[in-house]
Amino acid sequence: AQSVTQLGSHVSVSEGALVLLRCNYSSSVPPYLFWYVQYPNQGLQLLLKYTTGATLVKGINGFEAEFKKSETSFHLTKPSAHMSDAAEYFCAVRAGAGSYQLTFGKGTKLSVIP
Amino acid sequence: SQTIHQWPATLVQPVGSPLSLECTVEGTSNPNLYWYRQAAGRGLQLLFYSVGIGQISSEVPQNLSASRPQDRQFILSSKKLLLSDSGFYLCAWNPWTGDNEQFFGPGTRLTVL
Numbered sequence: 741a742q743s744v745t746q747l748g749s750h751v752s753v754s755e756g757a758l759v760l761l762r763c764n765y766s767s768s769v770p771p772y773l774f775w776y777v778q779y780p781n782q783g784l785q786l787l788l789k790y791t792t793g794a795t796l797v798k799g800i801n802g803f804e805a806e807f808k809k810s811e812t813s814f815h816l817t818k819p820s821a822h823m824s825d826a827a828e829y830f831c832a833v834r835a836g837a838g839s840y841q842l843t844f845g846k847g848t849k850l851s852v853i854p
Numbered sequence: 855s856q857t858i859h860q861w862p863a864t865l866v867q868p869v870g871s872p873l874s875l876e877c878t879v880e881g882t883s884n885p886n887l888y889w890y891r892q893a894a895g896r897g898l899q900l901l902f903y904s905v906g907i908g909q910i911s912s913e914v915p916q917n918l919s920a921s922r923p924q925d926r927q928f929i930l931s932s933k934k935l936l937l938s939d940s941g942f943y944l945c946a947w948n949p950w951t952g953d954n955e956q957f958f959g960p961g962t963r964l965t966v967l
Contacts, residue, residue, distance in 0.1 A: 749895075772953050783944055783958035791953045808929055816914065834954040840886045840905075846897035 742767045742833050746845035753832045759803075759818040761848050763831035767810065772834040773814040774842065775805055776811070779827045787829075790814065825851045855882035860873040860895045860959040867966055873918075873932040875962050877945030879963050880926065885947040889920055892942040899901065904928060 746786040747762040765771055772791045776845045788799025795807040801824075805816045814831060835841035857880045867873060872880040879885050900913045902920035910920050917936050921929045928945060945959040 774955065776958075781942070781961065781963060783960045784946075784956075785958070786955060789953065789955060819954065839947055840950070840952075840954055841900070842890075842956055844898045 742769075742771075743837055744831050744833050744845035746829075746831050746848050748848055749846065750849045750851065751852055752851040753821045755797075755818065756820050757790070759821045759825065761829050761831075761850065762815040763805075763814045763816065763845060764812055765814060765831070765833045767833055768835075769837040771807075771814075773805075773807060775799065775803070775816050775833040776813075776830045776832065777801075778825050778830065778847075784830060787816070800853045817839055821850075821852045823852050825854065826850055830841055856947075856957065858945060858947055858957060858959040860943075860962050862962060863960065864963045867935050867964065869937055869966055870934045871938070873930070873964070875943055875945075875964075876931040877928040877959055878926055878929075879947045880951060882924060882926070882947070885949060887922065888946040889892070889928065889930050890946065891948070892944065892945040893940070933954070935951050935966045937966050940964055 743766045745764045747790045774789045775787040777787050778784045787803050790797045790807045804836045805814050807814050828835045830847045831845040832842040835843050836844045859878050887904045888896045890942040904910050907922050915950045918932050943962045948956045
């Protein structure tokens, strides 16, 4: 079965500092990988995704992630944190070949310190 | 373009009362539909999914049920709410073809007192 591990349920960074949110996955099929962001009391919004092709994926709001097959990782980064980046972030992987479901990680809450 | 709606946005209900949450999708046909719950600090829990009218799969035994009476309508129900049913309920959809990306609704905040 597919699984996702997000290291760190809470991450704090200073405004202007690098954001690094970690995601490791386990998948028995070529993974489709996703990062979602959730602001308080809102639904999830897609930040970026990897399916095939280029392993460095750029998303919205200046975020990017790199698919590293050898490390089974898909970490999310942003060079300079902004106060508006404070939110919860979820990593997800497709649930398996022939499945349209996603398996989500438990989420990482990002705080940005002014 | 496709849009997804959920209502109500917030709901406060007494223990033992019934529940009905509604989700509708516009601009697509035959979507896969999902109900998730977020309890405080517990991430996303998949409750139900549906691949077609009248086809419901339950992921977790619980006090809730789901129905899909129309192609783009998904309803979450309970006959008698428990305190543990409190949480943030999210509906999502994705198309039959594609890369599994799910599109989420704005959510319903349910508080059971």
